[in-house]
């Protein structure tokens with residue numbers, strides 16, 4: 001008798017789903033991608049052909065009627081919450097792309113529902129599954145950083161504004177580079193810090209270049225009228241243990257690097273930079289430094305993320321990226337935006 005397949009449905013089957021999620025699911029021999037739902041039937045059909053899925057829907061509520069173990073949600077950010085809640089209501093475990101939601105109220109609603117139904121909910125923070133991240137986490141968990149008392153988080157692009165409406169229209173994305181790429185570096189940094197509780201944030205989010213016409217962009221033109229998010233944001237975060245953090249993210253800026261992703265941690269025993277996984281410390285009164293490596297498959301962090309989700313569902317393990325961590329990440333970004341609008345330091349919800 002053959003073992004039953006792990007039955008998966010895909011909701012939102014555009015860019016990231018086709019590029020890395022479908023190949024990641026197909027890489028797992030125990031998985032069958034049963035169905036695909038996308039508002040665009042052509043997109044759903046194309047993805048279903050890639051995935052070997054027999055059923056296609058334009059309304060994800062029809063997909064959720066099926067007998068599935070889990071769903072993988074890759075819609076634009078603002079469409080995550082209704083889809084995640086409906087999927088959990090229908091009894092499916094959920095993997096959802098980052099940012100899980102753009103407010104702490106939404107993250108909490110999802111998390112409470114998942115917990116009440118004993119279902120797994122995982123945020124798709126694939127950067128945690130890179131070699132540099134695993135090596136860095138292993139080094140930190142070994143006690144080499146000591147207490148993290150300060151951190152710098154950067155997700156700064158020179159000419160990397162994604163023109164799709166799902167990113168630049170506030171009604172679809174809920175935020176600009178902070179929600180797009182800032183969330184990666186912030187999640188990684190918080191994970192390495194051991195997720196201290198953020199308590200207050202002073203921030204500024206502004207549109208510096210994206211309404212104008214002077215800045216080149218590697219992905220071409222975008223709709224200036226519909227652009228309704230920030231293109232630069234910065235924040236200063238205080239944690240309840242006294243630690244602090246500076247956060248910066250941008251899609252367009254005057255800098256030499258095409259993209260700088262950075263989480264730099266300052267600890268009482270050592271320092272660490274991700275994604276390079278470079279550390280500094282003091283040995284017998286002398287400065288020392290080096291690079292960390294870890295022998296994991298470094299080729300496909302998204303595939304590693306999907307395999308970790310599948311493993312947590314099939315083997316009853318905790319979610320590798322639980323909502324209780326994500327709510328602190330989103331709490332910081334939510335407070336940053338509120339601080340920017342109200343012109344004052346604000347308390348982090350969560």
Ligand SMILES: NC(=O)c1ccc[n+]([C@@H]2O[C@H](COP(=O)([O-])OP(=O)(O)OC[C@H]3O[C@@H](n4cnc5c(N)ncnc54)[C@H](O)[C@@H]3O)[C@@H](O)[C@H]2O)c1
Nearest residue numbers: 012013014015016038039040074075076077079097098166
């Ligand atoms: N982790 C990463 O590396 C990474 C990279 C890119 C995007 N993302 C995230 O993935 C998500 C999707 O981004 P993308 O680049 O694939 O966008 P995309 O626009 O290419 O694809 C989104 C798809 O969702 C569909 N959709 C929209 N609303 C829907 C709904 N209510 N029901 C069903 N389908 C719906 C759209 O028709 C589209 O095909 C975003 O949350 C984004 O932040 C993550």
